[in-house]
Amino acid sequence: MSDKPFSALRPALPILIGASVMLSLSMGLRQSLGIFLPPLTRDLGISVSEFTIAISVQNLAWGILQPFAGALIVRMGFRPMMAGGALLxxxxxxxxxxxxxxxxLILGAGLAVGAAxxxxxxxxxxxxxxxxxSPKARSLTLGIVSAAGSLGAMLAAPLGQTVIQxxxxxAGAVSFVILAAxxxxAAWYAGKVDRLPRPAPPVGGDLSAGQALSVAMKNLPFVVMAITYFVCGMQLVFLTTHLPTYxxxxxxxPxxxxxxxxxxxxxxxxGSLFFGWAGGRWNKLILLGLIYVLRSLAFVWYFYAVPTPTTTxxxxxxxxxxxxxxxxxxxxxxxxxxxxxxxxxxSGVAFCLHQLGSFTGAIGGGLAYDLLHNYTLAWQVGAGIGLTAGVVQILTAYATRPRRLAPA
Known part of the structure; x- marks a missing residue:
């Protein structure tokens, strides 16, 4: 396979397209559930915090089950896992x-979607x-798939809101059923990856799941990355769940x-394309910390003043x-x-911490709103923790970066 990134992508396109469509719909629908919060709570006579319980269960189930799903892929393959998740x-x-x-609501939008x-x-x-x-095309490829995976919200949110109005x-939920189908x-097509040769074991032997986890937990950059990943989930799910109500x-x-x-x-x-490209050139963990810092500063700028359509x-x-x-x-x-x-x-182990943050962002924002009837405390906590985590991530990544030996 050629080392040039774009030529390296050509043979993989069928798999990448299937994975991108699956990711686009799964993330787009999930990120757009907040548009149901105002009309659903009024119609069913439930509170904002009760709705966010379902979103919190979703994120908790997703986070807890993600490492197990990742481990089962080694035994079962990608196709059974992804197709079964799509059905769920x-x-x-x-x-x-x-x-x-x-x-x-908890069983559907919560447990079933979270497990899926x-x-x-x-x-x-x-x-x-x-x-x-190829390894040289990997970072760019992940950026392209992540970019394609982000397009689902561009379709799901406006479509759902138009149907709701x-x-x-x-009826808006039925439109989401159609998209989910x-x-x-897409998952079945992406499952063609199972036909590829299994990846060679890393240097040092073919580790078991427990051994691989043990190695990762002794790696300081991995531990810090997983802990600061909490902030990512907290900030993003707070927005997708509570921005419509705010x-x-x-x-x-509306x-x-x-x-x-x-x-x-x-x-x-x-952004996904940019960071996929940038990750192939600069330290990935430092870039990660920079994202958290910039997000938190954006929170302070936006929520500190009264929002307008333009600033929103x-x-x-x-x-x-x-x-x-x-x-x-x-x-x-x-x-x-x-x-x-x-x-x-x-990735699932790290993502489990991300989803604990998502749980906190969804239910914490709901509880803060029900108690205070505003989101001031919620966004202040989110911005403060985000700034702290971003700085810690950058400092740790800088301190543990590989050193180049001086020439003899």
Whole structure:
């Protein structure tokens, strides 16, 4: 295979397209669930915090199950895992569309979608995309797949909001059911990666899952990266869950939240391409810390003042550029540090911390709103923790970066 990045991508395109479509729909639908919060809570007579319980369960289930899904891929292969996850995602959307109360909401949008994301989300899609390309093309490939995976929100959020405004939230949920159905053939097509030769074991032997995990947990940069990954989940899920309610609270058009989520998706693609390219040239972990710092500064700028349609879309563009750029950086660093065999599992271990942050961002924002009737405390905590984590990530990555030996 040629070392030139673009020529290296050509034979892998069928797998990459399938993985990108699957990731685009799984992430796009999940990121757009916040548009259902205002109409669903009013119709079913439940509180904001009760709705966010379902989102929190989703993120917790996703995080807990992700390492196991990554480990099972080594035994079962990608196709059974991804196709089964796509079917479960479809079931979750059906349960959402037919929800009659908190319990069915938790089972559908919470547990079913969370478990499905463990098999169709970024950790698995990135692992599948890494296999068919050369190491020199890896970072760029992950950026391209991450960029394509961000386009789902550009479709799901405006479509869902338009249907909700015209025919109600249940009809909007049915539109999500239809979109989720397309994940099944995409996952099946991406499963062609199973036909490729298994990756060679890393230097030092063919490690078991437990041994690979033990090696990773003794690696300081991995531990710090996993801990600071908490911030990524907390900030992003806070936005996708609570931004529609925040804008409604400020008296802005409900359609603005859908436009903001679509803007996030559009700039997400640009940011993913940029950080995929940049990760092949500069220290991935330092770039990761820089993302957290810039996101937190954007939080302070936007939430400190009264929002307007213009500032909301500018904020969405900035956050979108800094959104899924973390995925090629994390997946690429794990692949080049620990090898490909257990990449999905180790990415899942780090992602478990990410999802604990998502749990905190969703339910913490809901509780803060129900108690204080505003989001001031929630965004201040998110920005403060984000700045701290970003600085720690940068300092750790700088201190542990490989040193070049002076010539003899």
């Amino acid at each position: 995602y479809l079931l979750g959307m059906i349960l959402l569309a037919t929800a009659q109360g908190v319990l069915s 994301l463990a098999a169709t989300g970024s950790a698995v899609a990135m692992a599948a995309a890494t296999r068919p390309v 015209g025919w109600g939230w249940r 397309f994940m099944i053939p 804008l409604e609270l400020c008296g802005l058009d 359609m603005l939240s859908a436009k903001a989520l679509a803007t996030i998706g559009a700039f997400n693609a640009l 879309l500018v904020f969405a563009a900035v956050i979108g550029f800094l959104w899924l750029g973390v995925a090629p950086l994390v997946s690429g660093w794990i692949a080049e540090t620990f090898g490909l065999r257990w990449q999905a599992m180790l």
